[in-house]
Amino acid sequence: MADADVRDATPSDAADIARLQLATWRTAYADLLPPSVVAELDVGAAEARWREAVDGPVTVLVAEEGGQPVGFAAGGPAPAEESASADGSAPPDAGSVALVGTVLVEPRWGRRGHGGRLLVRLAQQLGRDGATRGIAWVAEADQATTSFFRGAGWAPDGTVRTLDAAGRPLRELRFSGPLDLELDLA
Template sequence: MADAAVRTAKPEDVPEIARIHRDTWRTAYRELLPDEVLDGLSDTTEAWAEAVAHARVFVATEGQWLVGFCVAGTAPDTEVARADGALPDDAATTALVSVLVEPRWGRRGHGARLLATAGQALLEGGCTRGIAWIPEADKSSGGFYAKAGWEADGTVRTLDAGGRPVREIRVSGGLTPPLTA
């Protein structure tokens, strides 16, 4: 494997982050989401420019290629609340994390490096644990987070994806090693 690394995203990474987001979702979620939802991802560049400018976004690289990304930050109350709406005691120190690696670069440790780097930054910022929402049918993401020691916490939600319900589960875990996904 060529040199692999994780670094903070830069403005010039935005077009490639948007492409990875679009292409990976179109590949990974083709059976899960309607075409009109996936087609609506055609230009997320502006949203990613905003994220890179104002949030914690990390990118994974292999050699000269940008192969994945992670966006992470303190979780809004609406994301960390239990199903009954109550907030857990650690709500203020819970982070919301999303990791995405382009499938052709998968299973090479990029996701684990992204999660570990984000975890370290979040710990330094005062966070104590992380959560992520994943489609229940996405076994690849479920396996990734499970290998990192994250587990479903029993909270689910159903999203309307162009008239098709998509059930998501929330997984939760620590921000310290072993993040060995």
């Protein structure tokens, strides 16, 4: 494998992040999302959102291979509604829960350790910022991502939600896990 690295994103990365997100959604999520949702994905709007996120309180990272962006991750403090227990109550550690909003690697660059490097680096940063535990919402039918988080030592915590994806229900499981991760590419 060529030289691989993870670095902090800058506003100039917004176009690449948007391109990676849309390419991944169109490929990896084509069976999870209705065709109308995939068809309506707008790279310009996504780029504007990512430019704002990079300049905001969210940690955004970019994975590169050979100097080319191949994936990204984003996370930050979990909003109260995201970290709430299934009954809606705040967990005892609510103030120190981080939300991993996304870890995406363009499918053609998959299985090369980029996702693991992104999650480990993101977890380290979130931990330095005071988080003690991470959560991530994962589509129940997304076997690749559920396997990825399980491999990192995370597990569903019993909280589920169903999103409306253009009239098609999309059930998501909330995974929860430690932030003291170590990278094992063996």
